[in-house]
Amino acid sequence: MAERSYWKGHLRLSLVSCAVALYPAVGAASRLKCHTINRRTGNRINEEVVDAVTREPVPREDRVKGCEVARNEYVPVEEDELEHIRLESTHTINIESFVGRSEVDERYLDKPYYLAPEDKVSREAFAVMRDAMREKKKAGLGRLVISRRERVALIEPFGKGMLVTLLRAAGEVRSPTATFEGIGDFEASDDMRELAAQLIDRNSAAFDPSRFEDRYEQALVALVHAKAKPAGKAGHKSAANDDAVPARSNVVNLMEALKRSIRDEASAGGAKGPAKASPKTAKATGRAAAAKAAGAKPKRAAPALKKAG
Numbered sequence: 001m002a003e004r005s006y007w008k009g010h011l012r013l014s015l016v017s018c019a020v021a022l023y024p025a026v027g028a029a030s031r032l033k034c035h036t037i038n039r040r041t042g043n044r045i046n047e048e049v050v051d052a053v054t055r056e057p058v059p060r061e062d063r064v065k066g067c068e069v070a071r072n073e074y075v076p077v078e079e080d081e082l083e084h085i086r087l088e089s090t091h092t093i094n095i096e097s098f099v100g101r102s103e104v105d106e107r108y109l110d111k112p113y114y115l116a117p118e119d120k121v122s123r124e125a126f127a128v129m130r131d132a133m134r135e136k137k138k139a140g141l142g143r144l145v146i147s148r149r150e151r152v153a154l155i156e157p158f159g160k161g162m163l164v165t166l167l168r169a170a171g172e173v174r175s176p177t178a179t180f181e182g183i184g185d186f187e188a189s190d191d192m193r194e195l196a197a198q199l200i201d202r203n204s205a206a207f208d209p210s211r212f213e214d215r216y217e218q219a220l221v222a223l224v225h226a227k228a229k230p231a232g233k234a235g236h237k238s239a240a241n242d243d244a245v246p247a248r249s250n251v252v253n254l255m256e257a258l259k260r261s262i263r264d265e266a267s268a269g270g271a272k273g274p275a276k277a278s279p280k281t282a283k284a285t286g287r288a289a290a291a292k293a294a295g296a297k298p299k300r301a302a303p304a305l306k307k308a309g
Contacts, residue, residue: 007146008118009091011155013129018122020093022144022164025112031214032221082148093153093164095129095140101156104139108167115155115162130157195258202265 005021036045049058065082066074117126133140139156146166154165188196 006113007144009093009144011093011095011115011126011129011142013095013140016125016129017092018125018129019118020115020122020126021118023114023116025114025163031217032224086145090145093142093144093155095142095155097141098133098136098138099141100137101139104154104167105173107173109154110151110166110168113164113166114158115164126162130162133157189255192255192258195255195262199258199261199265202262 003023006024007022009020009022010017011020037043038045049063050056051058064076064078066076068074117123129140133155134157139154142153142155143150144153144164145151152167152169154167156163156165
């Protein structure tokens with residue numbers, strides 16, 4: 001069965017135009033459906049649409065969009081009025097400019113869609129725009145109306161088609177200044193950075209989204225299945241809690257934590273084998289051992305962490 005398009009219109013670059021269709025690039029995850037029910041009867045609860053003041057039910061024909069202009073003061077806007085002010089971008093994505101893909105701040109990326117030519121006649125013009133952007137390593141910026149709201153969109157080649165990503169408005173992205181200002185200018189020592197780099201190397205792998213399952217959803221399904229069994233059968237133990245709480249640790253020193261992580265991974269992952277220490281790390285370790293034997297304090301003191309628990 002062919003995928004159903006979410007939006008249809010035209011993609012235009014100057015005088016070049018082609019009919020296109022927009023398809024969702026992401027879908028809702030297959031989740032267990034949970035509803036609010038009556039605890040006594042077990043029946044599902046229906047919520048009525050009522051007037052906030054009179055508390056009387058409001059029939060569908062009396063419901064209209066109202067835009068708030070002051071507290072508890074709304075201006076009604078009819079469907080035909082909304083249709084009258086529709087923008088050109090309602091049915092056309094007009095590419096206004098091009099940018100390097102790496103220039104786009106990831107925080108502005110919102111929701112992705114696939115873009116494909118709508119008919120055979122449009123394939124040639126579509127391919128010309130797609131291939132030109134790919135050759136120049138550029139992405140287009142345009143506008144389109146989704147759910148009555150005009151959104152800026154990033155358009156880029158993606159396989160045989162294109163990827164359209166709706167962008168957040170500038171006012172929606174918060175500055176990190178207030179969040180990060182309390183972090184300070186602390187810099188880790190070279191030795192700690194090298195140990196952390198070894199941990200990163202040991203745990204590096206190709207990105208595989210299938211590995212990241214929703215463990216809460218799995219635990220919820222298991223819980224519901226267990227409760228749905230006849231009375232007297234074995235109870236349920238949530239798998240999601242098996243490793244939810246880390247074991248209490250006696251590690252109180254960041255350097256020791258890094259070293260212990262290296263040792264634990266080396267002993268647990270036999271196939272990987274222990275990572276070779278760089279000459280710089282070996283040298284630093286040798287100096288520390290010699291200083292310890294001589295009763296001298298090492299030059300760098302690792303910052304102490306609070307004991308867990």
